Amino acid sequence: MTGPVRRQAADDVREDDLTRRVIGCAIAVHRTLGCGLLESAYEECLSYELAKHGFSVAWQVTLPVIYDGVRIELGYKPDLVVDRELIVELKTVSKLLPVHEAQLLTYLRLSGITRGLLMNFNSQPLAKGIRRMVLSDFSPSPSPRSPRSPR
16 A cells, blocks of 8 residues: 655755755756657667666666466666666656656556656756655555666
């Protein structure tokens, strides 16, 4: 069973050095590329920028669902897992919706990771399109974490 979920705007992440540094890398990518590209372009460029700054980055990690003791692969794949501690889900939409937050929340629950960032690269400035989610009082799922190495 999971505890409460806290959603915070980018302004509230100053205490968390990892999310602060990841947001900094994302802002650098956004300043260079601007809005209007496909999500996959931002994913590749942000992965590069994070690796350049010494982060371990895995992408499109498959998260299984464990049901009745059986591991079921359903295709849940967060965009990025940074340092095995933070899930980063990227979007290029006109507006972030509750379904996008629910998607990140699902990834957090399945992975056992408690912190996540939802980033909309179609926002100007990018900071207006960033949401931070933290699962509090989290009891890890029996689903194993096994992020793949970067491409």
